Amino acid sequence: MPAPDFYPDRQNPLFTRLFQSLSYPLAWWKYQMRLRISIEDVAKLKVLRGDRVILMPNHPTFDDPIVLFLLSTRAGELFHFLSAYANFKGLQTKLMQYLGTYSIKRGVGDRTSIAYTLKLLETHARCRLVIFPEGGCSFQNDTVMTFRPGAVQLAMQAMARIIKKTKTVPNFYLLPVSVKYYYTRPMNWAIEQSLIGLETALNITPPDLNFYPRLRGIGEAVSRQFEQEYFGHELEGSLNDRIAQIRAQMLTICEQEIGLEPMPSLPLRERVYRVQAIVEEQENPSPEHRRIYRGTVRLLNFDSLYDGYVAAVPTPERFLDTLTRLEREVFNIDKPKPKGDRFAYVKVGDPINLADYLADYQRDRTATIDHLTATMQGIVQQNVDQISAQLHQSA
Known part of the structure; x- marks a missing residue:
């Protein structure tokens, strides 16, 4: 049977909550990773509990979705994840879908995935959607690659739909998330x-x-x-x-x-x-x-x-x-094993409310999207640098 062109999100809330309850020991056992995040940073997400949020993290390793899932556990929330079509392979496909992940084919303008994203954002008033705007792994722990504009563009399009349908301007947030790994022992x-x-x-x-x-x-x-x-x-x-x-x-x-x-x-x-x-x-x-x-x-x-x-x-x-x-x-290895026990430090930046940029977007869509995309990238890189500086001082 040929593979489907699109893998939808089939999130099962009860199953996801159960998996969240096991996520911390599983992440340490399988990925040698433990989450480190401050109460203040978690609060930045919790305070937006009634609104739509797109989380925009950097992507230094293949393990970053695990880190964001741990963040969802820590915040007590259910996240949706946008993931490359190539990641939907074998037995992990169903698991990814049940945990809230759906596919996108990169490089072709995946209309099915785009339409699915817009509907998800439009119909779920408390949606939390994770999009990695670098578009792939940088494989560098300290460097944030150029953000692609798609995440901001989709958010703005969804907000425009909501305004047209409800005649009101909703709060709709972009949330910069910085991920930085640090080995817990000499390497x-x-x-x-x-x-x-x-x-x-x-x-x-x-x-x-x-x-x-x-x-x-x-x-x-x-x-x-x-x-x-x-x-x-x-x-x-x-x-x-x-x-x-x-x-x-x-x-x-x-x-x-x-x-x-x-x-x-x-x-x-x-x-x-x-x-x-x-x-x-x-x-x-x-x-x-x-x-x-x-x-x-x-x-x-x-x-x-x-x-x-x-x-x-x-x-x-x-x-x-x-x-x-x-x-x-x-060695032609796709995903080498972790080199050692790591802390995954996460810092959440201040949210940006797209409602504040609606007039700018109506006046010049391209310039507004480019500005917001560059702003998000700058915040994520700044916070990665801040985590690095704090770790260096404490070493």
Whole structure:
């Protein structure tokens, strides 16, 4: 039986509440993760209990939806989640739906999912909807990627519908949520083991025992492999210049092989999602299509990577962010296991009421959406930085 084009939310409140009651021990057991959030931050969500809220968190790891589910448990609320269509696989599909998750196909303008979102926001006066506006994992614990405007756009469209139907302007909030992971113990052993594994796989002799030169040596080796694969020779220039050239070449080849006209004006992730959407439409993808899809996954793995991320602030978290990416590439692992017990720190920013921006939206929709999107991104990054500063002071 072919897979459906859309997976709706089939949230069962009783089942979700039961799962919430088990969520804290399950998160620690399976994901080695414990939530840390202040009473004041939880209150920012609770005070909006009677109104519609779209939560907009950063997305540094695949575990972030678990963190947001833990937040729903802590707040005593039921959340809905918008998730990439590709995540609905196997046995976890039903579980995701029963817990309030529905799908969206990225890169194709998923009209069914958009219509479903608008109806959900319009008909549920107390809706809490989680949308990750980066559009995918950044794989970086301290860096927030550019927010896509879709979340704000959907919220504004839903509010316009509500106003047309009820003749009143509702309170409708955007809530910035910042997620930052912090290992609970020294991670030198985990870093050492990861370095050794990668050096062995790449046949590298470490230059010395210091972590950073070894990490950079692995990064250079992986870059050279990409260069040989996609250019047939090693590139010149700085590592960041070479990474940029590799990304551009990989994306161009993926588009050409799938028969897509390149659109340089689009962000890289949007172009990648266009390619992935075409492959995902294939009922029985050919080996060639699977190879192309694998290329896009590799590309997204290094989308926000840059030389200097670890050197700027050489924390265990930044080391392991980068090592995890390299393990995903070298060992072809989609989701490496957690490296150790972590605290997931969550900070909730001050909510933004879209009702305050209605006049601006009616005057200039695009400018208002862009402004609100950039504002949300700035708040999330600022609060990630604040969590990092507080952790550094207490260390």
